[in-house]
Structures are given as C-alpha cells and as structure tokens.
Amino acid sequence: MVSRGRTFDTVVVANRLPVDREVDAQGQTHWRTSPGGLVTAMDSVMRHRGGAWVGWVGDTGEAPEPFEGDSGMHLYPVALGAAEVEEFYEGFSNATLWPIYHDVIVPPTFHRRWWATYEAVNRRFAEVTAGVAAEGATVWVHDYQLQLVPALLRDLRPDLRIGWFDHIPFPPVELFGQLPWREELLRGLLGADFLGFQRTTDAGNFIRACRQLLGTTSKGEVIRWEGADDDLLGAAPRTVRAAAVPISIDAADLEQLAKTPAVQQRAAEIRASLGDPETVLLGVDRLDYTKGIRHRLRAVAELLDDGEIAPPQVTLVQVATPSRERVAAYQELRHQIDGMVGRINGDYSGIGHAAVHYLHQSYPREEMAALFQAADVMLVTPLRDGMNLVAKEYVACRHDLGGALVLSEFTGAAHELRQAYLCNPHDIVGLKRRILLAMRDDPEQKRRRMQAMRRRVFSHDVEAWARRYLDALAMAPERPQRRSGD
Numbered sequence: 398m399v400s401r402g403r404t405f406d407t408v409v410v411a412n413r414l415p416v417d418r419e420v421d422a423q424g425q426t427h428w429r430t431s432p433g434g435l436v437t438a439m440d441s442v443m444r445h446r447g448g449a450w451v452g453w454v455g456d457t458g459e460a461p462e463p464f465e466g467d468s469g470m471h472l473y474p475v476a477l478g479a480a481e482v483e484e485f486y487e488g489f490s491n492a493t494l495w496p497i498y499h500d501v502i503v504p505p506t507f508h509r510r511w512w513a514t515y516e517a518v519n520r521r522f523a524e525v526t527a528g529v530a531a532e533g534a535t536v537w538v539h540d541y542q543l544q545l546v547p548a549l550l551r552d553l554r555p556d557l558r559i560g561w562f563d564h565i566p567f568p569p570v571e572l573f574g575q576l577p578w579r580e581e582l583l584r585g586l587l588g589a590d591f592l593g594f595q596r597t598t599d600a601g602n603f604i605r606a607c608r609q610l611l612g613t614t615s616k617g618e619v620i621r622w623e624g625a626d627d628d629l630l631g632a633a634p635r636t637v638r639a640a641a642v643p644i645s646i647d648a649a650d651l652e653q654l655a656k657t658p659a660v661q662q663r664a665a666e667i668r669a670s671l672g673d674p675e676t677v678l679l680g681v682d683r684l685d686y687t688k689g690i691r692h693r694l695r696a697v698a699e700l701l702d703d704g705e706i707a708p709p710q711v712t713l714v715q716v717a718t719p720s721r722e723r724v725a726a727y728q729e730l731r732h733q734i735d736g737m738v739g740r741i742n743g744d745y746s747g748i749g750h751a752a753v754h755y756l757h758q759s760y761p762r763e764e765m766a767a768l769f770q771a772a773d774v775m776l777v778t779p780l781r782d783g784m785n786l787v788a789k790e791y792v793a794c795r796h797d798l799g800g801a802l803v804l805s806e807f808t809g810a811a812h813e814l815r816q817a818y819l820c821n822p823h824d825i826v827g828l829k830r831r832i833l834l835a836m837r838d839d840p841e842q843k844r845r846r847m848q849a850m851r852r853r854v855f856s857h858d859v860e861a862w863a864r865r866y867l868d869a870l871a872m873a874p875e876r877p878q879r880r881s882g883d
C-alpha cells in the first residue's frame with residue numbers, strides 16, 4: 398500500500414497503469430506489472446528519481462487504493478465507470494480521435510456527449526496527478542487520450558514542469574481541422590512545456606495547426622501563444638517547444654531473450670510444425686485497420702494466384718491480437734479479415750499445410766521472440782502508424798543477421814530503418830514485388846541490411862529515448878507564465 402499524502406518528483410500519467418489484475422485461488426486480488434516498452438523505459442528513469450504512475454487499471458468500478466507495483470513504482474489508480482469507458486475510451490479516444498489521427502482510414506464519429514466525458518475524465522486524471530506531484534515536479538503525460546491534461550494540470554499546479562508525448566501520428570491540419578473541438582485540444586496541449594512526437598512531420602503538423610487555428614507564431618520548434626481571455630490559463634503568453642523524439646524498445650533485453658536456448662528451440666519447433674517451409678512470412682499486429690492487414694492479405698492472395706508462392710514451401714503466419722472489440726469499426730474489420738483468410742485457405746491450403754495460419758490470440762513475450770526468429774520475412778505494412786515497435790522488435794531478435802523486413806513507408810519506423818524493404822501498402826503490385834525481393838534477395842545483401850538496422854535499434858533504444866525526452870523537457874524554452882494575480 399502507498400500512502401495517499403505522499404508526493405513524487407517524477408510522475409508519469411498514461412491512460413493505463415502498467416498492471417494486470419490477477420485473482421488467486423482464495424479470491425484475493427493481486428496486481429502484476431505488465432511488461433512493455435513504456436514500463437521498462439519508465440522503470441529505468443524512475444529507479445533513480447522515485448516516481449509515481451497515474452492511470453486506469455483497465456476495469457470499471459471503484460479504483461483500488463494506491464499501491465506499489467512489482468518494480469517498486471508507486472501506482473495511483475484513476476477510476477472509470479462503465480459509461481466513461483464507453484464514451485471517453487471506446488468513443489472519443491478510439492472512434493473520434495484515432496481515425497482522425499490515422500488519415501481517416503475509417504470515418505470518425507463525433508458525439509458531443511463523448512467530448513463532455515473526455516473532458517471530465519481528463520480533469521480527473523489532472524486532479525489525481527496534482528495530488529501526487531511534489532513542488533516543482535516533472536510530469537510526463539502520454540498520448541491522445543489525455544490531450545487536455547497539460548492545461549488542466551497547469552491550472553491546478555503552475556509550479557510543475559509538464560511534458561506530453563504523442564505515441565500516434567499528429568494529423569495534417571486539413572484532417573485535424575474536422576474536429577469540432579480542435580481549438581480546445583490545441584489549448585489543452587499548449588499547457589505543456591514540451592511536446593514530443595514520433596516524427597518531425599508530426600511536430601510540424603502540430604505547429605501548423607496552432608498557427609492556423611489559434612493564430613500562434615513560431616520560430617523553428619518553438620511556439621509562442623499570447624493566450625486568450627476565455628482560455629483556462631488566461632491571456633498570459635506561453636512558449637512551448639514541439640519536436641520529434643522517436644520511441645524505441647529495450648533492444649538488449651529482447652535480444653537476450655531471443656538468444657535463450659528455450660526460445661531458439663521453440664523457433665525450431667514452430668518451423669517444424671509449419672512443415673519446415675522454405676519461407677515463413679510473418680505478420681504481428683493488434684487487429685486494427687491502421688495496420689494494413691487487409692492489404693497484406695490481398696498481396697499474399699495475389700502471389701498465390703500468380704503461382705509465385707504456394708504452401709507448403711511458403712506460408713504466412715498472421716498474429717492478430719484482439720483489440721478494442723466493442724468498437725464497431727474493429728468488429729467490421731474482424732469480419733472482413735476472417736472472410737479473407739477463409740477464402741485464401743479454402744482456395745490454396747492442403748491437408749496439413751495451410752496457406753495462412755491466422756491466430757486471433759495474444760501470446761507471451763517468449764513466443765513472440767520465437768516467432769520473430771522463425772520468420773524469414775517480416776511483413777509490417779501499416780497504412781499509418783506512429784512508430785511500430787514490432788519492426789524494431791523483429792530486428793532486435795535477429796542476432797543471427799537472418800530474416801528480412803518489409804516495412805511500410807507510412808510508419809514512424811521507416812524514418813529510422815531505411816535499410817528495410819520499404820513499400821507503399823496501397824500499391825499492391827509494388828508490395829508483391831517487395832515481398833518477392835525480400836524472399837529472394839542475395840543473402841549477403843540481406844545480412845548487410847539487417848546489420849545496419851540493428852545498429853540503429855541498439856544505439857537508439859528505449860532508455861536513450863526516455864533520457865532524450867526528459868532532457869528536452871528539462872531544457873524547454875521557458876516555463877509557461879502564471880496568470881497575473883497568481
């Protein structure tokens with residue numbers, strides 16, 4: 398248990414706390430820290446600073462008391478009721494913002510009630526955070542679900558140094574401008590001292606949106622806003638920096654896992670149970686319309702039609718982790734993918750050798766590492782993706798310099814992994830060519846490409862990302878000024 402009155406010098410605020418609820422045989426609830434890139438990154442930052450994490454535990458009803466996670470992090474739960482999960486999380490976050498921020502791949506839904514709930518939940522996050530941050534503390538807010546927190550928190554606690562990091566793309570103003578609450582969202586973010594994005598383009602899109610919609614001025618990465626009488630923070634001028642700080646993974650840790658005998662043996666077992674094909678193609682994604690799974694399946698189906706590939710020599714393993722299953726667009730996508738896979742397998746599989754192994758399940762990390770090792774060609778073909786960690790994880794696992802990565806130009810990762818087989822997933826003919834090239838290219842070429850990508854991933858790992866972010870936040874141009882009279 399963590400005392401309620403305690404305060405911290407570093408506070409992370411994210412939609413989810415990094416824990417999963419576990420109920421033991423006696424019916425007692427335990428919280429297990431769920432491993433993930435963000436947890437690892439924050440862990441390394443907080444171990445030296447003594448930090449707290451504010452977030453939702455993932456189920457509805459009353460929030461548990463604050464508690465200490467496995468890694469010694471202090472966790473402060475925020476409660477969400479069932480209607481709030483529906484309106485704030487599934488609704489405004491994932492059916493309004495997510496599609497707008499991902500090129501409107503599906504149409505966004507606008508509901509005034511969802512917006513009101515988004516505001517109310519952001520306010521609750523800001524209030525809990527204000528209660529745990531020490532005087533002058535650094536607060537790092539994460540992602541699109543919490544874009545109002547910077548200004549709401551600044552209003553409650555002008556002494557704090559506040560940063561926000563955008564894990565997903567920031568859309569061009571032509572798309573962002575569709576949002577009926579566009580000004581409020583920008584004003585919410587301008588409560589921060591530093592705003593971090595995955596790509597320079599995302600930071601540029603944000604700066605342009607501020608200029609066009611709020612009339613701010615900017616010089617390079619630094620935005621100046623005069624404020625407004627009707628703004629939460631009043632008409633005092635504010636200076637905020639917006640720049641790219643691309644996220645990464647704990648490459649060394651993942652490589653170590655991939656090198657364990659158990660994972661290596663499992664990789665061999667996977668290949669054997671697939672019938673020892675010449676080429677294993679692999680896709681690993683949350684089942685999300687941004688990930689380009691349909692385009693990938695279409696390319697594979699055409700390669701089968703063309704007679705370029707055939708099972709059992711070539712097979713595709715597609716892991717599609719269940720995601721946002723109550724949101725209509727995700728239900729529709731699942732229906733479409735189920736149909737496409739059924740059709741491909743009906744046409745091309747034989748007894749004992751499937752054209753596509755489709756796994757709508759989630760797996761432990763060890764199994765993912767084994768799959769990465771077993772795959773000759775990794776297919777990462779999103780239509781739009783902030784970064785895409787899977788691409789980096791695949792590279793980190795290939796200590797043997799084997800394998801090849803086909804990577805969409807529309808991912809943040811493509812800006813770093815230039816030696817991948819880059820593709821435009823909308824161009825099915827081009828995508829097919831890239832897949833065939835990745836399969837058949839000269840092995841020495843492939844090794845060189847993998848080596849170069851590995852250098853990048855290992856020299857820019859998650860710890861370097863967190864350090865770079867916090868340095869940028871500490872050096873942000875100036876603290877937004879307090880309201881006169883404060």
Ligand code: GDG
Nearest residue numbers: 564565644683718758759760761762782783784785786787
């Ligand atoms: C958002 C942005 C950005 C997936 N299935 C399983 C599993 N995973 C892991 C992957 C990877 C993570 O989940 C997914 O990360 P991505 O980056 O690929 O995509 P999003 O979930 O959309 O993440 C994205 C990211 O935030 C970070 O800023 O890169 O652009 O959209 O780590 O390996 N892990 C396990 N079992 C699974 O079944 N253990």
